[in-house]
Amino acid sequence: MAKITMREAISQALMEEMDRDPAVFIIGEEVGVWGGTYAVTKGFYDKYGPDRIKDTPIAENAIIGAAIGAAMVGQRPIAELMTINFAFSAMDYVVNQAPKLRYMFGGQFSVPMVIRAVGGGGRQLGATHSQTPDAIFAHFPGLKVVSPGTPEDAKGLLKSAIRSDDPILFIEHATMYQVRSEVPDGEYLIPIGKSKVQREGGDLTIVTYCKGLELSMKAAEELAKEGVEAEIVDLRTLRPLDMEPVLESFKKTNRAIVVEEGWKSYGVGSEIVSRIYEEAFDYVDAPILRVAQKEVPLPYNRTLEQAALPQVPDIVAAAKEVLQ
């Protein structure tokens, strides 16, 4: 097992799949010559050339639309949205076309494509460049939404996504590229649509994903100092949603919080909480709380921005409230 960063994990997944299947190509803004704005595809252009690493104009509709078209006729494009905020500039293609075309035409073709998008705030980029709108995309049947929280998961899930015949939105986080941890050697895949217990504990269930996982792990350490052992269930995939490990954990602990970077209202947490109440009502010993971003557009000022984002103390406080 080697210890690699999230960036390296994603990069490796891309390279391994490109080597494995010639139908795979990458299309997006600055993915080629620049090497990717998060350096994920650094070196790819030299290795694979302009045919397989396609730099595009700044035209999201064209990027995603063309990726859909290429996928429909037999290729396996990986489109990149420089940030998930730019998904709104291609919204019709991400939620209205890619997830629906196969269905509308009675299953005559598939749309085997991956859209990699970078989300999240915390780098003082201002409100329009810092959103975590994951819940919006998870809302649409037909689109699969994956968002890993560890390098191991990122690599295995991205490989599965590229091999999948369905349109998949793969959401990465702008501040997690340097997270470093162990990744298995050799070839491995992680199935899409499976949640995972990342930390065991008997007192409280924390349901989270992506950046929330990083924060929750730290919060769990804090709580452990006070004798509270939190169990962390990492969703890894938002759609299709795997509630089994969540419910299993909840039936054990009877208390839960959900941690996400998006806004609380109408967010991922809303879905998780509803499902727990629906499917494990008799196991509920306290209301389930959601730790999320404050209901504000993210500001530029560093202190204000950090105050708006969910932090480890927020998670610890919520945990304590739920354990009352």
Added chain:
Amino acid sequence: MKKEQQLDMYHQMVLIRRVEERGAELYQAGKIGGFMHLYIGQEAVSTGLIAAREPRDRVITAYRDHGVAINCGISANEVMAELLGKATGMSKGKGGSMHMASVEKNFWGGHAIVGGHLPVAAGFAVGDQYAKNDNVTICMFGDGATNIGYFHEALNLAKAWKLRVLWVCENNIYGMGTSVERASAVKEIRQKAEGYAMKNSRIDGMDVMKVYEAAQEALKYVREESDSYFLEVTTYRYRGHSMGDPERYRTQDEVKEWHEKDPIGIFRKYLMDKKVATAKVLDEIEARVEEEVQKAVEFAESSPEPALDELYADIYAE
């Protein structure tokens, strides 16, 4: 062009006309739901265009797609069945009037978001370029679609990447109820292609032979030069934008004027003048079409509704 091919084109045009007319009747009888956009008056455009393609060339269009479907080789049976939402429709009843397609026949639909399919068409060409073949993607759309962002992004990309796309704008003067004059910055749609340094021309779409010849030339150019081409085809729809259009935006005189240029009438005269066929032969074709359409309606009406669990089928490939 061979005589058989020309007679086949005539058959297709008459078939489209009758299918559309019957479709309108079925719609008014409440058997077809949602939106329905008739191709009546525009038959020459898709017929001439698609007659010029190779089977490996891909066709994609917007929601006025029944005629295109027939030209691509989909049977009237399947068209009618899809209109009625039956399981025997080519989209299993789940697409309806606006989402007809047959991958087998290299016809990729049938799209409802105005201009939305243009980047997808560019994508077909990206895929074919990647596969290193010389397939051409024929992308059809209306004048209305040329004002929306998708159009501009797609054309720009196609030209910048030298994609093999034949962009065909069916200019029937009206984008829904708004004339080109009121909606467009430029008078002739092909002028927009000029902005992308894209080779372009504008032809009369009521004459199927003119369309055919222009299409042949354009396809040759696109294929050999590996470049995009913009073909503006002027045409007219005799019926409203869709069923239920009160047509307040045009005069009945204007419609009558265009009726004088009925594409079926023009082609009929041409065939008879060129001695390709006699009136009798052409009448026989028309009689055959009546039967064909009648059978199609019977087929569609007697076909079963999709099963309820079709609701969940075909969402994901896995």
Added chain:
Amino acid sequence: MAETINMPKLGFDMAEGVLVRWVKQVGENINKGDVLAEIETDKATVEVESPASGTVLKFIVEQGDVVPVNAPIAVVGAEGEEVKDVPKSDGGEKKAETKADEKPASQPEGKPASDQKTPTASEDDRIKASPLAKKIASDKNVDLANIQGTGPGGRVVKKDVEAALESGAPSTSRKAGPSTVVESREDETVKLTKLRQAIARRMTDSKTTVPHFYVTHECRMDAVMAMRKQANEFLPEDQKLSVNDFIVKAVALALREFPNLNATFAGDKVVRHGAVNVGVAVAVTGGLLTVVNKNTDQLPLRQISADIKQKVSRAREGKVKPDDIQGSTFSISNLGMYDVENFIAIVNPPEAAILAVGSAKQVPVVENGEIKVGWRMQTTISVDHRVSDGAEAAQFMQALARYIEAPVLMLV
């Protein structure tokens, strides 16, 4: 062959149209495609073409009629052809847009009306417990009402139920009513009303936490009976005094002398109440309520009587106001009307004592060595031993008897 022409659907959401004007008249020739009529939809006036050729034989609707989509409007056929009567669309034809007339029939409420109106005794009886706690409690037959919740807002949570189980919390006993029946009959399950639940809870609470002791005293009722009779001769029907009225006043006056019995146990202290508010138990449907007369010691008999009468009446009708049943500092339960010799009542927390009153009857009594007939009534006081002792209680009973036996003291 005559063909019936129907109102066409001219728009995807059209449900009906108005036949504005017939363009062709009956008897005129018409070709397929000719305009037959003008029809008005929500959106516009549209010309309708005839789908058939021939002669217009008959109009089925008139100009100005509103016609649903697909309903017949005319018949076209061969000249002179016989036309059968084509029915108009039947009047009751459902149009897609009309609201469904099935308003859901008003569901009868599950609860019987009378129960709903009887409010509970003073406390808010809604128990806060987590779904999990409720489930465990229900599975293990534990009464949540007896468990002290440690969750936020006093919520009973799992660990509270588990703790209660460990310490042997009383389980709600499955009912064991008096069974005098020998033949086997089917059990009848009666759901507890809110009132019953409240009584069950409070009385259990009282019996298990308050150490009761009892003192019985037999009062001579002759003087009260006589005074009552005399007074009632002068009082209107609806203001006549009852024996209980006298007892209530007597109790109030006695309590003035024994404030310790007009009190509440409060852990490490006893709160002797300033006011004397005597509560009177009233039987109502499904249970028992205690109506309260405020400042009883200061009010004249008639006022006490009228006040109690009003409140009892309200209680029996289920129209009790919160004020009617709150704030008593001492309660009286009178079963005299049921020919009861004596009985023992349960202290009503947070009060310190309660008086159980039996029937006033004529019995043989010994006076000056001779057997005579006298009016006697047995009363038993139940007292919270944390607050008072036997001696004090006995002395209170003597004081009470003094007032009852010399009722003139209630007037001066």
